[in-house]
Amino acid sequence: xxxxxxxxxxxxxxxxxxxxxxxxxxxxxxxxxxxxxxxxxxxxxxxxxxxxxxxxxxxxxxxxxxxxxxxxxxxxxxxxxxx
Amino acid sequence: xxxxxxxxxxxxxxxxxxxxxxxxxxxxxxxxxxxxxxxxxxxxxxxxxxxxxxxxxxxxxxxxxxxxxxxxxxxxxxxxxxx
DNA sequence: TTTCATTTGTCCGTATGTATT
DNA sequence: AAATACATACGGACAAATGAA
Numbered sequence: 700x701x702x703x704x705x706x707x708x709x710x711x712x713x714x715x716x717x718x719x720x721x722x723x724x725x726x727x728x729x730x731x732x733x734x735x736x737x738x739x740x741x742x743x744x745x746x747x748x749x750x751x752x753x754x755x756x757x758x759x760x761x762x763x764x765x766x767x768x769x770x771x772x773x774x775x776x777x778x779x780x781x782x
Numbered sequence: 783x784x785x786x787x788x789x790x791x792x793x794x795x796x797x798x799x800x801x802x803x804x805x806x807x808x809x810x811x812x813x814x815x816x817x818x819x820x821x822x823x824x825x826x827x828x829x830x831x832x833x834x835x836x837x838x839x840x841x842x843x844x845x846x847x848x849x850x851x852x853x854x855x856x857x858x859x860x861x862x863x864x865x
Numbered sequence: 866t867t868t869c870a871t872t873t874g875t876c877c878g879t880a881t882g883t884a885t886t
Numbered sequence: 887a888a889a890t891a892c893a894t895a896c897g898g899a900c901a902a903a904t905g906a907a
Contacts, residue, residue, distance in 0.1 A: 710875060736891060747877045752892085760843060768892055769884030793894060819872055830896045835873085851873050852903030867907100874902070883893070 703744055711746050712753040719754065723763055723774050730776035734764060786827055794829050795836040802837065806846055806857050813859035817847060 701721055703714050719735075722728045735743065740751035755772045758764040765779045766772045773779075784804055786797050802818075805811045818826065823834035838855045841847040848862045849855045856862075 712875080738891075749878085750876060753875090755892090766892070767885085769886080769890080771891060795894080821872075832897085833895060836894090838873090849873070850904085852871085852905080854872060869907080870905090872902100872904080875900085877899080878897085880896075881894085884891085886888100886890080 705745070711744070712750050712757065715740065715744055715746070715751075715754045716757045719758060720761075720763060723758075728774045730774050731778075732774050733771040734758070734774060736771055788828070794827070795833050795840065798823065798827055798829070798834075798837045799840045802841060803844075803846060806841075811857045813857050814861075815857045816854040817841070817857060819854055 701714070701718050703711070703718060705711060707714060719728070728734060734755065737748055737751040737755065740746065740754060741748055744751070755764065755766070759766055759772065762781060763775055764772050765775055765781075784797070784801050786794070786801060788794060790797060802811070811817060817838065820831055820834045820838065823829065823837060824831055827834070838847065838849070842849055842855065845864060846858055847855050848858055848864075
């Protein structure tokens with residue numbers, strides 16, 4: 700289990716991304732499940748919008764999630780797999 | 783030749799990224815050449831630091847460039863090719 | 866060693882636009 | 887129309903890395 704520590708030398712956005720990555724891997728967030736929104740992450744971890752944003756961007760860049768504008772960011776699934 | 787138009791519906795960071803992408807492709811910026819710094823892009827296109835930043839991030843994400851912290855962002859070359 | 870300038874890294878706050886429900 | 891959620895962009899601040907003087 701990974702915990703968030705705002706005083707760690709590891710950047711906040713990487714810590715939070717690691718936590719979500721872990722939950723995707725263990726099935727807490729299964730494929731096609733919507734991940735916490737930017738606003739939700741902001742509230743939960745006390746970070747700025749831009750920081751929460753970067754968390755989701757990171758996961759999308761890694762191919763672990765995809766974004767539907769106006770909808771949310773979801774765990775990657777077979778229907779959205781990218782080549 | 784692509785020009786930058788701040789009033790275009792195409793986001794500024796994408797327009798500028800397209801310009802740099804073009805210059806990488808045509809050899810204006812050859813492999814291992816340092817790309818314009820964030821500050822340089824800011825001055826040249828009149829955009830905010832974060833916007834200029836996103837331009838370089840985009841090219842790095844695409845594998846067209848790589849960053850050396852404290853040094854600059856360079857055009858991808860054989861020595862830095864990623865698998 | 867120290868200092869300085871340059872450049873990237875992270876983070877905050879705010880504003881506005883676009884898309885979907 | 888309203889609520890939710892992402893997209894873009896501005897501004898500012900401070901830290902860390904590097905290289906040069």
